[in-house]
Amino acid sequence: MGISVDIVHDGLAEQARPLVDQLIADKVASKLAAQDATLWGPDAQPEASIRLSWTTLHESSRALVGEIEALQAELAGEGIDRIVLAGMGGSSLAPEVITATAGVPLVVLDTTDAGQVADALAGDLSRTAIVVSSKSGGTVETDSHRRIFEKAFTEAGIDAASRIVVVTDPGSPLEKLATEAGYRKVFTADPHVGGRYSALTAFGLVPAGLAGADVAALLDDAAAAFKLLSLDDDTNPALWLGAAWGAAHAQGAEKVILADTGSGVKGFPDWAEQLIAESTGKQGTGLLPVAVENADAPGFVTAGTDATPIAIGPDVDAAFMSTAGELGGLFLLWEFATAIAGRLIGINPFDQPDVEAAKAAARALLDKPVGGEEAAPNLTIGAVEVYESGEWLPATATTLADVLNAFLAAAPDHGYVAVQAYLDRLDDASAAVLRPAIARASRLQTTFGWGPRFLHSTGQYHKGGHQNGVFLQITGAVAQDLEVPDRPYTLGVLQHAQALGDGQVLAEHGRPVLRLHLTDRAAGLVELTKAVQEVKR
Known part of the structure; x- marks a missing residue:
């Protein structure tokens, strides 16, 4: 089976058509295949010249x-x-x-x-x-x-x-x-x-x-796909996928929904999430990938904005784009398309200028003596301690639902919610149900990331992309910590420093940050899930 792209939206396909024609005229596909570092402009050329061997x-x-x-x-x-x-x-x-x-x-x-x-x-x-x-x-x-x-x-x-x-x-x-x-x-x-x-x-x-x-x-599979992806021809699916993203972005779309419904490829949205977020989320622009649990379309759906589960932006009706093919070919297709979208959006798809900030903040916290330096929680409700950053929490908030309502109210129109769970993604897997629950309650596109894993993925977009996110951090008590041999910290201390460090950088960007610390992980997740059901927006 060869690789392919299907754009199930006549309007978006029409908007992508002139971009595809221009990409063909500029020989972008063949130049990319030949590792031409000039495709993204002179500012990007030094980085691109040492980042193109993937083709x-x-x-x-x-x-x-x-x-x-x-x-x-x-x-x-x-x-x-x-x-x-x-x-x-x-x-x-x-x-x-x-x-x-x-x-x-x-x-x-x-x-x-x-x-x-x-x-x-x-x-x-x-x-x-x-x-x-x-x-x-x-x-x-x-x-x-x-x-x-x-x-x-x-x-x-x-x-x-x-x-x-x-x-x-x-x-x-x-x-x-x-x-x-x-x-x-x-x-x-x-x-x-x-x-x-x-x-x-x-x-x-x-x-x-x-x-x-x-x-x-x-x-x-990748070798077979490369033959098609290197063609300056409208049969090249990467030109269409990249052009569709570029056209949607030009119309105001800034979010890309990723879902798999029976392709047989397991976990592809999580891989594509990093590819798109780190490649495009910079200079205050880009495409935010939102990996969701399911969608009413085959294969991988790409789309995005706030009010509907699957949509491509405030100025474009719901648009479904699905890709198909074997895994090796799909990797290459999405890489080509992302690099092409970067050219159309006007950014360098090969740097990640904002990734280091959270790492530096975490290192600074690790260098401090452990204990005593953290501020007291704003509230303690059951098994959940509430820490607010950004002065958006009213003094009248007394319940978790109150806190969540105030937090979500701080999100701008067409913004997004990022749920960041610094927990065990196996034993605390139930935390993932918060993503669809918060999306329904807030009517905002909602991402979910396991910390610190997402710092190496969507973390770049959070700082470098559109500054319209609000950030819900979930941390938890460590029942039995692990020493890191020949290092002055434990895993629990490191994990906590990573959460606080990233929260500090986000707050410095002027974004609302809510950290909910679960003093009992199981009980706290139950209380939090119940509180989300009580949110009214």
């Missing part, structure tokens, strides 16, 4: 297949068949989609929640290898996971170095450390590929292949 990964990654298969056979021969992946953002989202779609198990650690990491440690370590993936080699979450697992292997009488596989950029601190420590295998990825475009690099292929996915087939 030909179907060729350049082929040599990895044999290496991955050989290592998998070695590990299997030693009875090692449980793969844990420690990685954030682009280092984990694609492998999770690949393995879920292939139906093979992969334990993904993209969290600083002590409970979730403890669950991964509780698996059979005698059968476990961990893939430590970090492009920079200095990702704090991933480094913490590496330290914790290395200690756990050693304490279990297992040679830790023989169980650690590293994926990183050449020359990174992690490559040096892994080589000196004698880790089992070091895979270096193409440094000229940004994290969100890295699905078909070693970052996507190594953990997925070790877990048992057919990564050679992914590259075959």
Whole structure:
């Protein structure tokens, strides 16, 4: 099956048509395939010139297949068949989609929640290898996971170095450390590929292949798609998808709804969320992806604004755009389309200028002595402590419903709500029901992200995109914390610092931030879910 795009909206297709014609006349598809760094203007050219190798990964990654298969056979021969992946953002989202779609198990650690990491440690370590993936080699979450697992292997009488596989950029601190420590295998990825475009690099292929996915087939699918995606022709689906996004954006749309209804590809909206948010959300503009649970259309639906579940913007009626194809081809299609949309919107789709701010704020908090420095909550209601940032909470608020009503009233028309759950996405999975519940109550498009995972995804848009979001942070008491070996903080302290740091940066951008701290996670989630049902707007 080849890749395709279907725009189920005559008006949007008509608006996209002249953009497609111009893209064809400018030979954008073939230039992109040839890695022409001039496509996004002179300001973007320096970054683009070192970020375009993703267009030909179907060729350049082929040599990895044999290496991955050989290592998998070695590990299997030693009875090692449980793969844990420690990685954030682009280092984990694609492998999770690949393995879920292939139906093979992969334990993904993209969290600083002590409970979730403890669950991964509780698996059979005698059968476990961990893939430590970090492009920079200095990702704090991933480094913490590496330290914790290395200690756990050693304490279990297992040679830790023989169980650690590293994926990183050449020359990174992690490559040096892994080589000196004698880790089992070091895979270096193409440094000229940004994290969100890295699905078909070693970052996507190594953990997925070790877990048992057919990564050679992914590259075959991408190779077949590339032939079509490089054509300067109106049969090229990437031109239509990118042009549709560009046309909708020009009409005032700023949100893209992502849903999967029976495609067979598992978790694709979460991967596309990072791709679109980090690529377009900057300079006060962009497209905010909103991953939803379902939609009344086949495949992947893209659309977005505030009042209706599936719509493309305040000035465009409901528009459904679905894509179809095999996973390797879909990765490449959406990457091409996003880069093309960036050209039409007028931004550099390869930088992420606002990602570092939250990291810096979290590091600053970690450097402070622990304890005593945090302000008291504005209110304590049952198992929920209320912390308000932005002076929008009235003194008359006495219930959680009152707090939520005031918080949502602070959102501007056509704005959005971002629910950010710094919790265990397995044991606290019920928190995800808050997304559709708040969307119904607020009549605003509502995103949901597990913290700190979303900081490597939609976090860029929150600071760099349209400044019309309101932010609901949910943190929780840590029942049993985990030490990070040779670091002056625990996972619980790190997770808390990440939430506070991001909240501080958002508040500095003038955005309303509400943090609800659950002193009892289970009870607090029940109380919060009930309060959302009482919201009236």
